[in-house]
Amino acid sequence: MRKLPQYEKSALPIPTRKLPRNRFSRLLRYIKFKLGRLGDRSAHQPGFLYQEILWSYLGSFLGIATLAYLTTRSGYPLIAAPFGATAVLVFAVPDSPLAQPKNVIGGNLIAAIVCVTLVQLFGSEPWVMALAVATAIKLMQLTRTLHPPGGAIALLGVMSHANWDFVWTPILLGSIVMVLCTVIFHNLVARRTYPKHWL
Numbered sequence: 782m783r784k785l786p787q788y789e790k791s792a793l794p795i796p797t798r799k800l801p802r803n804r805f806s807r808l809l810r811y812i813k814f815k816l817g818r819l820g821d822r823s824a825h826q827p828g829f830l831y832q833e834i835l836w837s838y839l840g841s842f843l844g845i846a847t848l849a850y851l852t853t854r855s856g857y858p859l860i861a862a863p864f865g866a867t868a869v870l871v872f873a874v875p876d877s878p879l880a881q882p883k884n885v886i887g888g889n890l891i892a893a894i895v896c897v898t899l900v901q902l903f904g905s906e907p908w909v910m911a912l913a914v915a916t917a918i919k920l921m922q923l924t925r926t927l928h929p930p931g932g933a934i935a936l937l938g939v940m941s942h943a944n945w946d947f948v949w950t951p952i953l954l955g956s957i958v959m960v961l962c963t964v965i966f967h968n969l970v971a972r973r974t975y976p977k978h979w980l
Contacts, residue, residue, distance in 0.1 A: 827874070836971040840872035844962040848955055859955045863889070863933035867956070870929070871963040875975045879928055882964075882976050884921075886956045888928025892917040893952040896938030897945055910939045 829837070845868055848860040867889070870880035878884065896913040903909045917935035921927045938947055967975035 829873075833873075836973075837873040840963070840966045840971065841868040843966060844868050844872065844959055847962050848951075848958055851958065852951075857954070858951045859958060861934065861937060861951045861955060863930035863937060864951075864955055864959060866930035866933060867928070867959055871959065871975075872966070875963070875967055875973065876977055878977075881978055882960045883978075883980055884926050884928040885960050885963075886953070887924060887926030888921045888931035889934055889952050889956045890948070891920050891924065891926060892928075892931035892934040893938060893943075893948040895920060896935040897943050897948055900939055900943055905939050905942050910936055913939045 845860070845864065848864060851857070852859045867885055870877060871885065874880055892913075895917045899909050899913045899916070903912075913935040914932050917931050918927075921931055934952060937943075941947075964975055967973045
């Protein structure tokens with residue numbers, strides 16, 4: 782059998798063919814689409830109408846302003862940093878199960894009781910901070926009162942060496958005032974139904 786002559790790979794001509802212009806532009810559009818999807822958060826993040834954004838802005842301003850003015854006028858501390866996160870929930874996503882009155886009042890109250898109890902028993906060591914947040918989350922889950930700012934309240938309470946006054950003011954009283962502001966704002970000003978359920 783006769784052998785065919787062997788050629789070096791480099792000696793063989795490599796065909797070069799340009800993609801037709803329409804194929805090339807289609808390829809570019811496809812790559813741009815795929816890369817755009819990586820940065821496109823609209824599929825994962827909620828969108829808000831401009832009117833909803835305006836209502837969230839006004840509601841959160843009025844809610845926090847009410848707490849701040851009541852604090853300065855009465856001398857009772859009715860405001861705490863985690864109420865900023867509560868305002869996000871009750872004014873921006875009021876239909877969320879985590880933004881209902883039972884969750885706002887119950888979740889914050891449970892977190893406050895947990896952190897004060899642990900501070901009284903163990904002090905304000907770093908591991909107590911972790912224990913307070915974890916325990917508050919677990920109890921909120923068990924009682925169906927999960928409210929994310931409750932985790933911040935548990936942490937804040939341990940960091941500030943909170944005593945039993947912390948449970949009543951600012952947490953319980955502040956949570957009640959925040960819920961009242963939310964109910965009044967949504968039902969009278971924004972003409973939306975809040976809450977979806979009380980219990």
